[in-house]
Amino acid sequence: MLVRPKEGILDPQGEAVGGSLRRLAFPVTQARVGRLVELELETTDAVAARAQIERMCAELLANPLIESVEIQLEGDV
């Protein structure tokens, strides 16, 4: 699962990374920093897996006010 700061939301970590890279003379016009969360689930059903991950995001893994979540399934699902 990829968790990104939403468009228009301040991303201080991305600003810091972008600034540091430009100071190192890398031609970076924008940098955004998010999280990668990789989970192994017991279910092998894609619909169930997606529903579980959406509940995990709502309860723990992401802040829907400021973050957007992209769910990618792989393996046996």
Added chain:
Amino acid sequence: MLVRPKEGILDPQGEAVGGSLRRLAFPVTQARVGRLVELELETTDAVAARAQIERMCAELLANPLIESVEIQLEGDV
């Protein structure tokens, strides 16, 4: 770019996420947490872009001792 803790390297953030999810009764067997870094570069040449990103990783963005990096290019490259 996706930055993951290398296989076999302790991932305390992933352990914490996995433990919290299990306490919330989610059937998660493993959780790993990494970083997502999205960069906009001035170049539109894929080979140049990849070479730049590899240098950025070596100089700033990742610790090759404990992290592995997966580079994905998109857009005009």
